[in-house]
Amino acid sequence: MLTIGRILFAVLFIFSGAGKLLEIAATAQAISAKVVIPAVLTTYTSQLEAAAEMPIAQILAIAAGAIELICGLMIALNFGARFFAIILVFFTIAATYYFHNFWDLATGDARTNEMIHALKNLSLIGGLFMIAGMPRGSRQSESGYQDV
Secondary structure: OHHHHHHHHHHHHHHHHHHHHHOHHHHHHHHHHHOOOOHHHHHHHHHHHHHHOOOHHHHHHHHHHHHHHHHHHHHHHOOOHHHHHHHHHHHHHHHHHHHOOHHHOOOOHHHHHHHHHHHHHHHHHHHHHHHHOOOOOOOOOOOOHHHO
């Protein structure tokens, strides 16, 4: 049951990451509309843009897609699942902060929609902490009806 649950949980990140990578231009546009790079980092982002020969929003779009896809696959395959779950915790916190900032909206449907997405992400973070908190080692057997 744990294996099935872990795989089903990871599907969200796998498909989301693949979608971002297949639609890099749309993802980069969404990032440039929501994420403001601090002025302190301008020197570094300029160097990164010159080295990669693409705008920082496109670099971030590729990074976001790769993080979700790779971490999702590693969790589904149970290969370093605890480590990759922690990476996704930080990623999901950042995504919630930048993309689902319901606290900046006054009232209405937009605020409700963003709050629902933020709460969904909070639940995902909880699930990721559960994966990260699973003990190492082999499980002899999962509890079932015979344990009752």
